Amino acid sequence: GNSAPQDSANPLTVNGILGESVTLSLKLPAHDDIQSITWLHNGKSVTFILPKAAPDVRVSVTDTERKHRLQITENYSLLLSNLTAVDTGLYCAQITMQTSTEFSCYTLQIFRRLRNLRITNHTRLSEIGTCEIHLTCSVENSNDSLLRWHVVGNTSINEANLTVSWDPRNSSDQKYTCIAENPVSNISFSVSTQSLCKGVLNTKNHPDTKWIIIVVTAILMCIIITIGLFVWRKKGCLWRTGKGRE
CATH class of the missing domain: 2.60.40.10 (Immunoglobulins)
Incomplete structure (x- = not known):
């Protein structure tokens, strides 16, 4: 046919x-x-x-x-x-x-159905007081997946890495969402600037422990030296007074 x-x-x-x-x-x-x-x-x-x-x-x-x-x-x-x-x-x-x-x-x-989305971050405090954040997004079985970041203002960045600078003095808390997707599944995870920068901002607001120890030690030494001088001078006066009576 x-x-x-x-x-x-x-x-x-x-x-x-x-x-x-x-x-x-x-x-x-x-x-x-x-x-x-x-x-x-x-x-x-x-x-x-x-x-x-x-x-x-x-x-x-x-x-x-x-x-x-x-x-x-x-x-x-x-x-x-x-x-x-x-x-x-x-x-x-x-x-x-x-x-x-x-x-x-x-x-x-x-x-493959996507799973185990992970976000790693490296955060530091800049010299001008801003929080510098470097984010990396990864997912298991990522050979056939697209990774992108959804940021403020409905903006999408089609990259696994994202670097942002956040100034807590002039900006409110901001959320960044990593999205992984392939033709059969999608997963996402969000982080906030406030939570990421909390550690470095606390470091700024609180003196380093090492310097606290140095300052406290110096104060104690000054107190000990002052007391020592006071005792030495008092003993010297008593010795001279006793000798004069003789």
Whole structure:
């Protein structure tokens, strides 16, 4: 019969999640003369269906390595479970009729669900009293993810690193949000300038412990020396007074 490919030149892209399931739907043509349906993965048969056959012989899984992960639904769609990286690629349902053949195709992409978003920071106090903050955002399985920062004024910066300068004397508390996203998931985490700068600002407001020890030690030494001189002078006066009486 005649071959009339349909949708094979422009397959629909479907995103699957690693370890989860995905269904590649099949919309059958309005014909009652369908002889067979073959699901192909990268040109190789994975299931063969005879719609008019008895139920117990209607579906055959031809991909023996994945037979426990491939299922055919009631409308002959293809269900793949426990997705792995080997499941990516081009899937086509070849629908064979008495006088023609039609195709319904998908490109399946597999992505990991993002998790464990982390923000590391390095904060210091500048000479002019501003808090200088360097932020780095990272996420597990980041090969296929986009990292960006959402900052004040609905501005987005498409980088993992962000450096900001915050002056607590002239600015209110500001929030910075790191967002990680890929085609199947997104996660975010926020930090505030006030919480990040709390440590360095406290350092500014409170003298260094080392200097406190030095100052206290110096004061104590002065007190001891003063008392010593006072006692020495008093003893000297008593000695001279006693000698004069003799």
